[in-house]
Amino acid sequence: MRYFLLIVVGLIFCHDITAQPEKWGYWTKWGDQGNGTYLNPIIPSDYSDIDCIRVGDDYYAISSTMQFSPGMTILHSKDLVNWRICGNIIADLTEISPALNWDRMNRCGRGVWAGTLRYHNHRFYLYFGTPDEGYFMTSASQPEGPWEPLTPLLSEAGWDDCTVMWDENGEACFVGTHFADDYKTYLFKMSADGKWIDRESALLINSGNGREANKLIKVNGWYYLIFSEHKSGIGRYVMAKRAKNMFGPYQEEKQLALPSREAMEPNQGGIIQGKDGNWYFLTHHGTGDWSGRIVSLLPVVWENEWPIIGKSKHGIGSMVWSGKLPSKDGDKFKIQKSDNFNSSILNSQWQWNYQPRSEMYSLTDRPGWMRLKAFRPLKPNQLLKAGNTLTQRCFRKEKNEVVVKMDISKMANGQRSGLCHFSSQHGAIGVFKEGDIYFLEFRENDEVKRIRKIRTQYIWFKSNWGLDGVSHFSYSLDGKSFTTLDTGYQMVWGFYRGDRIGIYCFNDEREEGFVDIDYFMYE
Known part of the structure; x- marks a missing residue:
């Protein structure tokens, strides 16, 4: 789950990469090309820790969400390349911890x-x-939910990257890595209903070298434990162990792919058979930058009953940047981004920074608008500690433009609201009300620069950025003519996340004031 930039020495390296961009992140095309082919990445956005399954003619994938709520995003596709957000699985993060x-x-x-x-x-x-809290599970009859309340499985800190399997005879197992103890990976017996694991049955099946990203699959009578490995001076790459029995022993081992550091180490994901009969690896690129850990689809070829990922050379795979669309039928889904707030429930692309205070926002107080009500942050004037910040993932494309229309007429003294880019650092353009005066301001990491006084009911905020991840903020008092700030903001990677864009609202002085957002348009 944790990945770091490393200098490469020692392992075999491959630079024969189809359609590789001259520099990481500077692609001009991506995804479905409209001619039966696709280009990687297929999702140039921070959908980290991907896993994928096929159910009939449909594909579903999940992506980790850290402290953002609702948690664990689920995606839906008909062809493994075009995806839409199906929902978010964990509605209440406090089921995990009050923290x-x-x-x-x-x-x-x-x-x-x-x-x-x-x-x-x-x-x-x-x-x-x-x-910090351990392992949990939940289940649902359909991917959109409702999902059951969380069931704790192992209440111990220091574990990550679990996987499960049910065999044909009804037996079940659970695999997890104790990263706090030299990345020891254990296999446990699990109850048939999937809600209990036998802690005493722990069987050590893997250890060391940062081994994690576990996925169990069964193909042609073999049980494969797919995982990633990291070695100092080498990088992170995909490995596998296999056995003829679900409970092992997993003695045979093989490296399936090279680190491909020039492609930011594609390494964690799901191996799946497509509707076309071919096999694929849906993976994130594990070394993050401002755009996060983005998603690519690599072919899988079977050699000597091992799933080799990408372009095979001497029995080991490397990054592939293009391929044939796995399926030409079905809907051409797109990741949702824009919102006019006409629904009475929040659309699925949105996630709050932490579990929100539910009474402090509304989609029904003023139909067609999102109302954000102001209250004190945990630390004065610190956006990362403000409870009413609504975010979604950014994309790494040539041209991105977000425009927000905001009604600021009901702001209160001490209130701040605006449009932000959000990670371990942040940049924002917004309004601060002091007494009866409204000030336009630019924020960067809690350093505030006042731009000018304004007197208006409505204000429009805009952010433009490209492949370099530099945002240029602007504002308008009429929705037509925009003034761009002199200062650009460089988006960053932090807390294992790429940059997010969001809307914030807080008040250092008191619990008072609100703003209404008419729309959030992401072009």
């Missing part, structure tokens, strides 16, 4: 880490870990 609530905010970059999605006996199952 994930708006009044504590003590889990930045922690919270909901990698998980495994499975389909068994006509039911969807999610298993995931948090580094």
Whole structure:
């Protein structure tokens, strides 16, 4: 789950990469090309810790969400390339810990880490870990939910990257890595209903070298434990062990892919057979930058009954940047981004920074608008400690433009509201009300620069950025003519997350004031 930039020496390295961009992140095309082919990445956005299953003609994938709520995003596709957000599985993060609530905010970059999605006996199952609280599971009859309340499986800190399997005879097992103890990976017996694991049955099946990102699959009578490995001076790459019995012994071992550091180490994901009969690896790129850990789809070829990932050379795979669309039928889904707030419930692309204070926002007080009500942050004038910040993932594309229309007429003294880019650091353009005066301001890491006084009911905020991740903020008092600030903001990677864009609202003085947002348009 944790990945770091490393200098490469020692292992075989491959630079034969199809359609590789001259520099990481500077692609001009991506995803479905409209001619039966696709280009990686297929999702140039921070959908980290991906896992994937196929149920009939549909594909479902999950992505970790750390401290953001609701937790664990689930995606839906018909062809493994075009995806839409199906929903978010964990509605209440306080089922994990009160530290994930708006009044504590003590889990930045922690919270909901990698998980495994499975389909068994006509039911969807999610298993995931948090580094501080342990392992949890939930299930649902359909991917949109409702999902059951969380069931704790192992209440111990220091574990991550779990996976599960049910065999044909009804037996079940659970695999998890104790990263706090030299990355020792254990296999446990699990109850048939998936809600209990036998702690005393722990069987050591892997250890050392940062081994994690576990996924169990069964193909042609072999049980494969797919995982990633890291070695100092080498990088992170995909490995596998196999056995003829679900409970092992897992003695045979093989490296499936090279680190491909020039492609930011694609390494964690799900191996799946497509509707076309071919096999694929849906993976994130494990070394993050401002855009986070983005998603690619690599072919899988079977050699000597081992799944080799990407382009095979001498029995080991490397990054591939293009391929044939796995399926030409079905809907061409797109990740949702824009919102006009006409629904009475929040659309699925949105996530709060921590579990929100539910009475402090509304989609019904003023139909067609999102109302954000102001209250004190845990630390004065610190956006990262403000409880009413609504975010979504950014994309790494050539041209991005977000425009927000905001009614600021009901702001109160001491209130701040605006549009932000949000990670371990932040940049923002917004309004601060002091007495009866409204000030336009630019914020960067809690340093505030006043731009000018304004007198208006409505204000429009805009952010433009490209492949370099530099945001240029602007504002308008009429929705037509925009003034761009002199200062650009460089988005960053932090807390295992890429940059997010969001809307914030807080008041250092008192619990008073609100803003209404008419729309959030992401072009």
